[in-house]
Amino acid sequence: MKTRLNTHSARNTGLFASVRPVWLAALDLVFPPRCQGCGRVDTLWCAACAADLAHLPLAVHTVPVADLEQVLATGTHEGILQAAVQSLKYAHNPALAGPLGQRLAHTLPHFSRTFDMYIPVPLHAARLAERGYNQAQSLCAALTDLTGIPTGSEALQRHRDTGHQVGLNRQERLMNVVDAFTAHPPLIDGKRLLLVDDVCTTGATLRACAAALRDSGAAAVAALTVTVA
Numbered sequence: 001m002k003t004r005l006n007t008h009s010a011r012n013t014g015l016f017a018s019v020r021p022v023w024l025a026a027l028d029l030v031f032p033p034r035c036q037g038c039g040r041v042d043t044l045w046c047a048a049c050a051a052d053l054a055h056l057p058l059a060v061h062t063v064p065v066a067d068l069e070q071v072l073a074t075g076t077h078e079g080i081l082q083a084a085v086q087s088l089k090y091a092h093n094p095a096l097a098g099p100l101g102q103r104l105a106h107t108l109p110h111f112s113r114t115f116d117m118y119i120p121v122p123l124h125a126a127r128l129a130e131r132g133y134n135q136a137q138s139l140c141a142a143l144t145d146l147t148g149i150p151t152g153s154e155a156l157q158r159h160r161d162t163g164h165q166v167g168l169n170r171q172e173r174l175m176n177v178v179d180a181f182t183a184h185p186p187l188i189d190g191k192r193l194l195l196v197d198d199v200c201t202t203g204a205t206l207r208a209c210a211a212a213l214r215d216s217g218a219a220a221v222a223a224l225t226v227t228v229a
């Protein structure tokens, strides 16, 4: 068992606060939460790590991914940025979408075009039920809040549960996600779309998403992730 939602940080970032399950509170008594950044006990993300993350300079990476116009990441998957992404994704700490969303927003000027809509890389319904939230959706919500550009939460869906991609090679990942996504043409027809996700590993998921969006009439598809692995 890892760590739980830090009530203090959640209160400070009300936008992304979520209701904390009672069973998690009970587990805190047995396994006190630890900072995902430095291991400090009794907090899920400590003030020192929050300051480190806030002061981490942008290191915009261009990721070569076939079939997408442009793919950018705000940094590499290491250190405090990796810890923050993992805490957002696995440790029930959606409050981190705020500071990570700011990094994404600061990367937008590095794209060669502007966008009409953000599209979160969707989770399958079963995975969404398991985690309680989609980290990509939380990042999009932060971006929308900062820029006023809408998030198309319903525009793309994952209709096949592709399981965990960890351990699969590049070709296996690509085959695993082909045709896993369905886009909804009325929501995206003629629009310039920015796919958003937490991490880009091989780009296979982004490619599959982009194919579904283009087949449904998107005018352009690019992608932005917090880290590149």
Ligand SMILES: [Zn+2]
Pocket: 035, 036, 037, 038, 039, 040, 045, 046, 047, 048, 049, 050
């Ligand atoms: Zn810490």
